[in-house]
Amino acid sequence: MTMAATPPLPPRMTLVTLGVADIARSTAFYEKLGWSKSSASNENVTFFHMDGTKLGLFGRSALADDARVENSSGGFSGVTLAINFDSEQEVDAAYDHAVSIGAKATKRPEKVFWGGYSGYFADPDGHLWELAHNPFAPLDKDGQMELPE
Template sequence: MSLERRVSIITLGVADVASSTAFYERLGWKKSSVSQDEVTFIQMKGTVLALFGREALARDAGVDQSSPGFSGVTLAHNVSSPTGVDAVIKFAVSCGARLVKAPQKVAWGGYSGYFADPDGHLWEVAHNPFFPMDEHGHVVLPD
């Protein structure tokens, strides 16, 4: 047996499901009709983003809840150009995101910046000239 190379759902532990849902809806993302007061599901390209109360998520996983802070995890949204990075970051900030790192050329040869959602989850917006994207906007890694 082996584990398939895919992520089905990314769940973010949030302080307030309704307010976090409103933020992601301002980004233009639509919650699914299967969402409930306690959890929001948003269909992404190939995955689902779930927003679930932070305390409830910790309970569900059977772990102690730590205070919010850098978790060692970032989410990435790749785009096809540096101007696309600038536009996405500007749009996210206009929707209530906090600018963490302004878009800039980076050491690995691309262009990226970071914003945080209302709960501090970090999103990198990047143009990586070494990771081509297919017609659906999915990153395609070389073999």
């Protein structure tokens, strides 16, 4: 019996990012829910630990700009889904695979302002996926992001 090759785009989600109007207000709300904020958070982004994945809060306009989509109710839902990878090469391979099967390219992977590497594509219904390598949040043995407590 032969083992199936690992797909270039693994069936996992490492991060859901919500584009929010006010990061401080949204952070306070989720903290009041009792959720645990990561020390990797700063004034521009907040990360929360969740079972099996992470939640990010990022400015809605900045998130739309990062994905290179129009920040409007018809052009941007305010939500992105992310899969993180161990290397820039894996990001490129996954991105190329997604585009080759019909994903709409919105941002080719590139080095980004926060020190990582990422790109975005949209699925057939316009849902945005970010493919990223974050050298500050390595992946554990299950492919999930490791963030400091």
